[in-house]
Amino acid sequence: MEDRPTTVYAILGSLMSGPRHGYEILRTLEEGLGAVWRFSASQLYVLLKKMEGEGLLDSTFEVQEARPSKRVYSNTPAGEASFLEWLKTPTDHVRDLRFEFLTKLFFFRNLGIAGGDRLVAEQIGILKEIKQGLAAKRDSEPEPFRRLIYGFRIATLTAWLAWLEDEAAIFGK
């Protein structure tokens, strides 16, 4: 799977329910995911062009009288496949978990796609493995500062695991 920025998948996800023009995509994403991140309008238009160049999107240009023209985008089959593959894959980079994982959960529910509970379960498995690895490293680490860092990471992972097993598991169903 190609590793594109999460914004790209968010755009693909917003087009899974039908064609939209840039401003509409922005509205949709801000309404649904505004609490997770901010989208810049200018960056969005840049990305849309780039994604079309990469074959993820198609576009048609609609000229309107008395209103500015709109460029309407839709997913290509490649774009759709790319989105669905991304959607069902848990995140293995811990730093991206917040953005990526919450965005995936959002689309599972928003698009009515089955398998959200499986994603949650797999994500739990991955985090547990990482946590165990860190715990082992901390136990054999004599240097206090490095122990402190491991402690920080382990504390973070513990909290996220509890959140996943508790709140996210319910949401993912």
Next chain:
Amino acid sequence: MEDRPTTVYAILGSLMSGPRHGYEILRTLEEGLGAVWRFSASQLYVLLKKMEGEGLLDSTFEVQEARPSKRVYSNTPAGEASFLEWLKTPTDHVRDLRFEFLTKLFFFRNLGIAGGDRLVAEQIGILKEIKQGLAAKRDSEPEPFRRLIYGFRIATLTAWLAWLEDEAAIFGK
């Protein structure tokens, strides 16, 4: 206070104990902070030049026979002041906490500077405030996905607060 990237302060911090050339700075930082982040050598040299241009660093060029020449850097008074101000200020952007706060703690201990415990206490105060704000927002949020996001953030902050009050408080003394 100017808001420079954390790498800049890490470099200033590594020069607080005396002049060093680029490669030495890299070694020092990787040894002490390698568990927190990675430094790219090429980026370091770019940064050093930029920082000198901004008046944070001075440099002298040492020509050596039979070895490559070295450019030896040291903090200017402005650089030192900038570092010390950064060091004693808690982080108010939650996403940067891991990098920034752990780096600050490292330098408190590494340079034998007093006030680490105060920084920990102030950081605890800030996170508690943020957490209370989020808890209030979640309580008045009807939308399940937004509640889930707030839950995630609150869980993260709770874990970090416990870590601060427990492990970091001891380390900061």
Next chain:
DNA sequence: AGAATCATGTAAGGGGTTACATGATTCG
């Protein structure tokens, strides 16, 4: 009349990564 919303873009710059380039010394 002015502010907010609809609608789309360009340009500049910041900060980071990866790849590439060079060349000496020291260690196994």
Next chain:
DNA sequence: CGAATCATGTAACCCCTTACATGATTCT
């Protein structure tokens, strides 16, 4: 002898943010 270490840089991208630019419509 070859690999690791010492030592410094350039160039090309990537993604993001901010600022700037334009212009119509609708709401207050």
